[in-house]
Amino acid sequence: MAIIRVLTDRGTELFRDYIMEVKVDSKKSPPVDKLSHSPWSSEFTPRIELDSLSVTTRMGLGKYLVDLFEAYGVDRKDILNNPRMWSWLALLWFDSLCPVKSDGSRKILETSKYVCSSDYTDYYRHLVAASWDIYYLHRGNSRLFLWTPLYIHSDFIEQYASRQNIITNKALIEALNRLYWDSKSNRPKKGAQNRKKAGNFRRLLSFVQQVELTYDLHRMSAKDILALLPGEYDPWKQSF
Amino acid sequence: MKRRFNYTGRKRITLDRVSINVNRTDHMLESFDALIKLDDMGLPDAAKVYIEAYHHDERERYDFGTVGSIGRPPDTGLAHLAYCEHLRFRIMVVDETDERGLILAMADRIRPSGIIQKRSILPVEFCDLGRQVWKVDYSGDEPVLLLNERIPNIHNLARIDPRFHLYVYPAVIRDIFTHMFFVDGIDDIEDPAQEWHKLWLEFAKRFLADDTLSQLNPQDEGFDTGDALNWIDRLVEEFCSSRSKEWLKLLSLEEVG
Numbered sequence: 001m002a003i004i005r006v007l008t009d010r011g012t013e014l015f016r017d018y019i020m021e022v023k024v025d026s027k028k029s030p031p032v033d034k035l036s037h038s039p040w041s042s043e044f045t046p047r048i049e050l051d052s053l054s055v056t057t058r059m060g061l062g063k064y065l066v067d068l069f070e071a072y073g074v075d076r077k078d079i080l081n082n083p084r085m086w087s088w089l090a091l092l093w094f095d096s097l098c099p100v101k102s103d104g105s106r107k108i109l110e111t112s113k114y115v116c117s118s119d120y121t122d123y124y125r126h127l128v129a130a131s132w133d134i135y136y137l138h139r140g141n142s143r144l145f146l147w148t149p150l151y152i153h154s155d156f157i158e159q160y161a162s163r164q165n166i167i168t169n170k171a172l173i174e175a176l177n178r179l180y181w182d183s184k185s186n187r188p189k190k191g192a193q194n195r196k197k198a199g200n201f202r203r204l205l206s207f208v209q210q211v212e213l214t215y216d217l218h219r220m221s222a223k224d225i226l227a228l229l230p231g232e233y234d235p236w237k238q239s240f
Numbered sequence: 241m242k243r244r245f246n247y248t249g250r251k252r253i254t255l256d257r258v259s260i261n262v263n264r265t266d267h268m269l270e271s272f273d274a275l276i277k278l279d280d281m282g283l284p285d286a287a288k289v290y291i292e293a294y295h296h297d298e299r300e301r302y303d304f305g306t307v308g309s310i311g312r313p314p315d316t317g318l319a320h321l322a323y324c325e326h327l328r329f330r331i332m333v334v335d336e337t338d339e340r341g342l343i344l345a346m347a348d349r350i351r352p353s354g355i356i357q358k359r360s361i362l363p364v365e366f367c368d369l370g371r372q373v374w375k376v377d378y379s380g381d382e383p384v385l386l387l388n389e390r391i392p393n394i395h396n397l398a399r400i401d402p403r404f405h406l407y408v409y410p411a412v413i414r415d416i417f418t419h420m421f422f423v424d425g426i427d428d429i430e431d432p433a434q435e436w437h438k439l440w441l442e443f444a445k446r447f448l449a450d451d452t453l454s455q456l457n458p459q460d461e462g463f464d465t466g467d468a469l470n471w472i473d474r475l476v477e478e479f480c481s482s483r484s485k486e487w488l489k490l491l492s493l494e495e496v497g
Contacts, residue, residue, distance in 0.1 A: 009390075
């Protein structure tokens with residue numbers, strides 16, 4: 001069992017250095033032994049105990065964290081703007097976020113997936129913070145973004161989640177789910193991310209960015225938004 | 241992607257019509273007040289007026305009545321938001337007799353301040369960029385220069401340090417015009433659809449007043465990417481040439497150093 005902490009400046013730099021080093025030496029171990037000690041980390045208030053991580057999807061991780069912080073009465077605003085706590089959690093769970101392969105090496109992604117940034121255009125790339133935040137905002141409808149294993153950052157997140165006006169629109173995210181989520185296979189519909197396919201999710205993003213300057217999308221329901229879409233999206237609606 | 245097509249005659253609310261002031265208690269941001277003047281804009285009295293406060297993935301909407309009867313709602317609290325110090329505001333006038341909520345007029349990225357705001361073409365924000373000194377964020381309606389708040393005294397450096405002015409801003413200008421030409425793909429050099437393209441091209445004309453810009457229309461058959469890159473290069477060179485005071489300060493600093 002671990003108690004949540006916050007990386008200090010030195011701890012953050014240590015973690016960042018590790019990410020650089022493991023790109024050269026893919027078998028290098030993360031500095032988890034420094035996690036619970038000053039000067040690498042400091043206490044988080046309130047004191048929160050973590051169970052060992054038993055979830056396998058990002059949605060499971062998001063739900064676990066939302067439930068955990070709610071159980072301890074922690075305000076969203078106190079953790080949304082706390083990138084070093086998210087970095088500490090990523091270091092704690094590094095073996096799950098960047099698993100060791102059978103040959104002992106790791107496939108490391110870019111730094112922002114592990115070291116959390118306060119720059120909001122990078123924040124959504126963090127594997128832990130984004131899982132919590134997207135689940136917090138959209139609960140069941142976060143599945144389109146968070147259905148993957150813990151170490152995957154999907155294109156749905158990359159394209160939609162960094163856009164403030166879009167990720168805060170609950171009805172729009174519900175409409176996205178109605179279009180692109182396949183309840184039978186429990187994953188996005190085939191072709192949703194295929195850029196050559198009519199009505200793919202990137203084309204929808206372009207469409208939304210145009211109409212949001214014309215219509216007040218935040219007062220619309222998911223049904224209203226779906227009704228706005230041109231004909232190329234009809235096959236996606238019908239197969240829901 | 242072209243975001244600025246305006247098929248419905250949406251009007252722009254200029255900043256001289258808007259004043260947003262924040263109220264603080266013990267230096268903590270608590271709420272805001274707004275003065276909005278929409279008279280003479282030809283907007284229907286019954287159209288709704290909303291103000292949204294936003295940053296990151298937080299967004300809160302406040303109902304300020306109608307064009308004919310603008311009024312502050314009882315609660316304009318901001319204290320529940322995580323990013324109070326970085327908040328921006330958006331004003332929207334919406335025709336709700338249209339079931340889809342047609343936006344009749346809008347002003348965006350408003351910073352809370354005095355009665356009249358002078359809008360910079362390059363808003364600056366400070367955040368943790370890891371080990372990057374700066375980057376330009378294009379995710380919104382205009383480019384925003386992000387500076388790394390972890391660098392000591394970065395606020396003052398960005399404002400007055402000649403080294404910063406000569407090392408960073410030329411690269412920023414190059415970045416912005418490269419993005420404009422080769423990522424966004426400017427549609428019309430004389431009357432671009434995107435507002436920020438227009439403002440930055442006007443900025444460029446202060447340094448390059450010749451007619452080479454008019455020959456860089458990407459829609460023309462003869463458009464040459466090499467010409468565009470050369471034009472950007474000349475612009476940056478002219479911008480640097482105009483910074484003579486900073487250049488002299490830089491030289492004296494280097495001599496002392």
